[in-house]
Amino acid sequence: MPAPRSRWLTAARTPVGACAGLLLLAVVVLAVLAPVLWGDRASVVDTSALQQGPSGAHVLGTDSLGRDILFRVLVATRLSLLLAVAATLLGVALGLVLGTVPAVLPRRAGQLVVSVVNIAVAFPGLLLALFFAVIFGVGATGAVLAIGLAMAPAFARLTHTLSASVAGQDFVAAARTVGVGRTRLLTRHILPNIAEPLAVNATIGAGSSLLAFAGLSFLGLGVQAPDYDWGRLLGEGLGRINLTPAPALAPCAAVVVAGLAFNLFGEAAAAALGVRTLSPRSAGPRPLTPPARAAAAQQPPGDGQPVLAVEDLRVSFPAPEGWTTPVRGVSFAVHPGEAVGVVGESGSGKSLTAMAVSRLVESPAHVTARRLDFTGTPLLGTGERELRTLLGTSLAMVFQDPMSSLNPVMSVGRQLAEVAVHHQHLSGRAARTRAVDRLRAVHVPAPERRARQYPHEFSGGMRQRAMIGMGLMGDPRLIVADEPTTALDVTVQRQVLRLLDEVRAVRATAVLLISHDITVVARTCDRVLVMYAGRIVEDLPAESLFTAARHPYTRALLAAVPDLGTDRDRPLAVIPGRPPEPDRIPEGCAFAPRCARADDHCRRVDPDPVTCATGHRIACWHPVADGTGPVAETRTGDTV
Known part of the structure; x- marks a missing residue:
């Protein structure tokens, strides 16, 4: 700035x-x-020139x-x-x-x-x-x-x-x-x-x-x-x-x-x-944009290059005693056609991470990263005009509450068409035709009639489909879905998730799915990122989530999900304690105060993520040796 x-x-x-x-x-x-x-x-006062009109001596005349x-x-x-x-x-x-x-x-x-x-x-x-x-x-x-x-x-x-x-x-x-x-x-x-x-x-x-x-x-x-x-x-x-x-x-x-x-x-x-920001003297972390990467970003992404690459992402907010960083060193990548799920308790930094990679975090917050590239373009080192075109056509955002994301005084079709008019420079008629086609593609019934209706005339599931359709007005390489099924009933949830899976299969679009429901993520995604206190504590394939998760927090999340085998005569399993506030992160491992496996070393030193198997990374000093212990213990009444 x-x-x-x-x-x-x-x-x-x-x-x-x-x-x-x-x-x-x-x-x-x-x-x-x-x-x-x-x-x-x-x-x-000149009594000899009372109320005279304009003249050479008095250009506008005189008063009484x-x-x-x-x-x-x-x-x-x-x-x-x-x-x-x-x-x-x-x-x-x-x-x-x-x-x-x-x-x-x-x-x-x-x-x-x-x-x-x-x-x-x-x-x-x-x-x-x-x-x-x-x-x-x-x-x-x-x-x-x-x-x-x-x-x-x-x-x-x-x-x-x-x-x-x-x-x-x-x-x-x-x-x-x-x-x-x-x-x-x-x-x-x-x-x-x-x-x-x-x-x-x-x-x-x-x-x-x-x-x-x-x-x-x-x-x-x-x-x-x-x-x-x-x-x-x-x-x-x-x-x-x-x-x-x-x-x-x-x-x-x-x-x-x-x-x-x-x-x-x-x-x-x-x-x-404009929008006032903090002066450079009082600013906290600043965006890092290595010149070599900025130059390389002009080339189109090659084969195998991720759609989204994030390294050491941090989001900081000004606080009375310095800066508070609720997202602390997040690193991950999303490849074409891949679905990556992000799970964790409220306040773990899931949505803020999604907002940061979508460039939706505004001043006075500061977003920094060693690398934050989307389709090969560094998001922290590119001008607003270029990013507006790139993100407007290649990135789609699906929010938790589509009603707050849709303009209540504009018809749904007009809002979808606006994307094509501004980013694809289509005429009004061509844009409206494309909007109807996108509504049909996301299975909205009677799309011609629905395009003329307003958001309040749509059900919750149809509004969410319309939001996905708005993202498909361009050619999205990535869909960021932030709790897209939270307010929907189970049947509609299944329809929305199937729609996202269909878009991913047909268009090779990557999906970053934020959710509280770890079982939904396990069924929908290829890979799972488990976040706690602003960090990714475990990154593993979704197919091995229930059998190979090794972080005590991941195991505790799985144990807290009831299933048909849960003993109904016993209280539901819970994770003791509460997540730390972002401005009160304890020294060492943030999960240590709630973890039965923690020792003094855990409370002093925060572990770095290490690779424990192919495609499996974990940040824990004392990970679970196999995939049975913590879940079984929690099922029988012990706490993790």
Whole structure:
């Protein structure tokens, strides 16, 4: 991510950024210098030149006391801008507090704040400003308070809406998993990701404040004599508009130009700010992109090369005392046509690993790896534009809840077609035809009719099929399925898994299946990765999972699955204790506190993965010697 200064320079080189910078700079310089240069001349009373029209001596004419209108308009720039900026800052500050405090307060108190804001938003802003102006009294101070309070509800609504949308993202859930508190979650994970629309809205609000102040001063509720701003000058010149329009048009033009400067600056600021990230000085681990691999990535993958290659993958989040790393040194590969399953308890890092390899983990998180290649392209060293095309056509993501992944206000067919329009540059009709064909390929009945329907008209299983169909709109080399059957009944689960297996067989598409159900993974996948506390503790062929698993954690997971031979008179087998929090990983083996085979060495030193058989790797100091002991012991009541 470029440094803040370079991002500002990049934005300043664009036409909008250059115009915004020059125009706003001119307005600010005028506000600073005009009172110094022309303050005295603007206040000189000339009884011999009362209410004159434009002339060589007075370009815009004079007012009722013979004072030069041009100089007064220029000098009024400082007070007009200061008051508008002060009101904007007040409105933005109150809006941020009101918009974010529901995320920090208890639920009922937060709902009360939201209700009050919604009621305030229902009233027109100008009406609120007039109401508050009457309460606070006539004058500049009352006008600042009135306009600031009138702006706050709309800004609070925007902040709350954006915060709520970001709070539902997966990377925010990951931050909660690592134990980030509410306030820190808000200030470090949510607000930085909504900085762009808030910055645009704030600068536009400054332009609106200029207009509001002009209106209040025009009505006599704002700036009072002997001070003057553009609104007062407009009120004084309006009475003579039939005789000479210059005294009224000049302050109007000033308001328009200043408002345009703020609006253009808002667009430039949005481009420059983007989503704020941590500075390089405070950053934790940085992506590693070896130059040799980046050059080799330009060549197409050869025979035997994995579709996805991951080496020492780490995902870190900022924490109060440094960095928390819930994914710690994950390494694996997925080859064409291969199905790899990832199992483990909640919080083991399965979904975060899938999000990281899919480039869905956003700032302020940091994703690093010695190698993270997809179809030969390094994901951590390639530009966003290239990755957007590559991932949009060659990688499909199937989430646990397809309802949250589908736009509720767009038809399903239109959403599928959008993929082909953007990534394959098909026409609208051709894209819709392909969308219907993809729905038919994933066994959605009556695909022509269903393509015109909306997500809420689909059942859960059909929505999941539609998500798979969306992935098939391109030519996916890899399907990442994150708990795709969790919310479905057993029959529909079987249909979805058969569909994934069919796609894999027909198109040689690789599948990375994330699941809590170890038996589903054993039946569906070729290889199983067992994760615990952010690490892969065992990697083995699925066919030998029940007979050759050697890690005590894997054996305990298998023992906890009931079958027809389970004694119903005895309690179900469980794994004692709980997985460690990502920010409280113990020294040594993370599973040691729950493992009956652990000793002092296990609690001091974390084991590295070693190969114990062909295609079988394990990270354990005391692995099970055969495939019978731990399961049998757990079945009879002992714990692992």
